[in-house]
Amino acid sequence: MSNTLLEIKNLKTSFRIGEEYYAAVDNVSLNVNKNEVLAIVGESGSGKSALAFSVMGLHNRAKIEGEIVFKGRNIANLPSKQMNKFRGNELAMIFQDPLTALNPLMEIGRQIDEALILHNKNMPKKKRKEYIIDLLEKVEIPRPKHVYNQFPHELSGGMRQRVIIAIAIANQPELLIADEPTTALDVTIQAQILDLMRELKDDLGSGVILITHDLGVVAEMADRVAVMYAGEIVEIADVETLFENPQHPYTRSLLSSIPLVDDAQDKLHVIHGIVPSLKNLPRQGCRFSARIPWIDESAHEENPELHEISPGHFVRCTCYKHFYFPEENKEEQNHDTAQS
């Protein structure tokens, strides 16, 4: 059997605004292997969460075209009754905000039990409780027996996020989608949660889709990285390649806009312009061209495609060949020091 767990083929997720449909995820193809962390990076509005929600079948009114093949079966547009057999079982999701993802009126134990009972109808109650307490222990919640009967408001943000992770892994999913799992958390807790996710992945051998805008988290966690801009994948590569040899102008701009802890920059790079809204997305040509106006029109392709420039490293549009930063000299030095 092949190693591929999830294969997304030409996925297009569109939302209706007024009378027309606009694609938030446009013609995206990717695959996730077993025991692999695929990070999806991009600014807000780039379509990364829309992609995750499409895979989970959580969009209510979106038009989904293309194929989402999970373990050999196309799950795109599956009715929710059938989808529920996968969801929370083989396919699970960790949500961004631990403060709102839990039911405030339900004890922690019961919330985890919900996920368990749905997919294990024959498990006796006592056994389920034991299992849940084990699970809480696994996500390193102190005094799990006590927490079992507590309500979400009695726990801190980091603890709540652990509970959400416990719910997600209750049925030992084969594919785990984590949508900004640590964005709402402090750095020390973030480090703990990432360690925890890493351990779980190694234990269960699951595939993980990690959605984040934090490139530090990506560098720490991911095996492969897909960079999204305006609904499209603009670059995809393994993590070392992406950080050492980024090619697409958007990837390079993103990397030079983060303040680094061990590198003194006086000025951060600012990406020109703003992320276009869904309605105003350029549907033709290179979608990033409006944000690098100093690059000549002729550098862009008419219908930009992903080019494989080295094995496993894909870049969209030819403009990367001609790209330079407007403040190039200074930037080049920064770039060199960042790499050395």
Added chain:
Amino acid sequence: MTLLKVDDLKVHFPIRGGILNRKIDSIKAVDGVSFEIQPGETYGLVGESGSGKTTTGKAVMGLNKITGGEIYFKDELLNAGKKVNIRKDIQMIFQDPYSSLNPRKRVLDIIAEPLRNYEKLSKKEEKKKVQELLEKVGLSPESILKYPHEFSGGQRQRIGVARAIALKPKLIIMDEPVSALDVSVQAQVLNFMQDLQKELNLTYLFISHDLGVVKHMCDRIGIMYNGRYVEEGTKEEIFNDPQHIYTKRLVAAIPDINPQNRKENLEFREEVKNEFSNSFNNYFDEEGLAYQLKPVTDTHRVALPEKG
């Protein structure tokens, strides 16, 4: 001359209970914090959520009642509610540009609000002043009649900045000014704040939990834990020579941008984590509070355990 001096600041919130709703206990959000800020510098206040950094900022701003201690601004004592003319020298920029601007007010009214409180300007002068401010923060002067929802996150944060600098303040308190923004927009706002600082000779109190941003922006940094300071020093001292185990842990927790260091980082973090849990009782007292700060060098103070 010291611009801001905070001396043994205490902010306690009462917990009420019982039949008569009497005060039964208190939460010590800030418990004995002292620091000084010199004119023109950027001072970083770092800590996790619940460490008291925002409460400290709000106390300086006069938004919280002070339980004990003193706050001096240019050698004048600030007490809540008094010294209105000094208050206009201190302004604040809030964390969330989506909720800190009134959605029903036009940009003109938002930015002119502090002007209307302190300066008597005619309608025409006011409009001119607001347009100048908008230009200064890089927005088009025509946008005075727009509403906040017509702007992007970075632009909204600029409107917040324009409002904060309207009265030509000396000190600006920034409470997580870029935490709600995307990295690219964050870079834009940070660069702009640095330029503005030079141009208007501003002093910043920068409150954040993001050490990357803090290192980029700040000259001196104070680290808070559980309502108290655990360490204070220059940027170099904090990042290159952290002395307190909590600071060490915080610095170790920053994700590294180089994927090749991943394994080392993991091991190092594990090591620091063990050190933290093993020596927690040495560095903190029975209640989990930090000890008094002791000077290590002229600029570096650390809450090291009391010996003997």
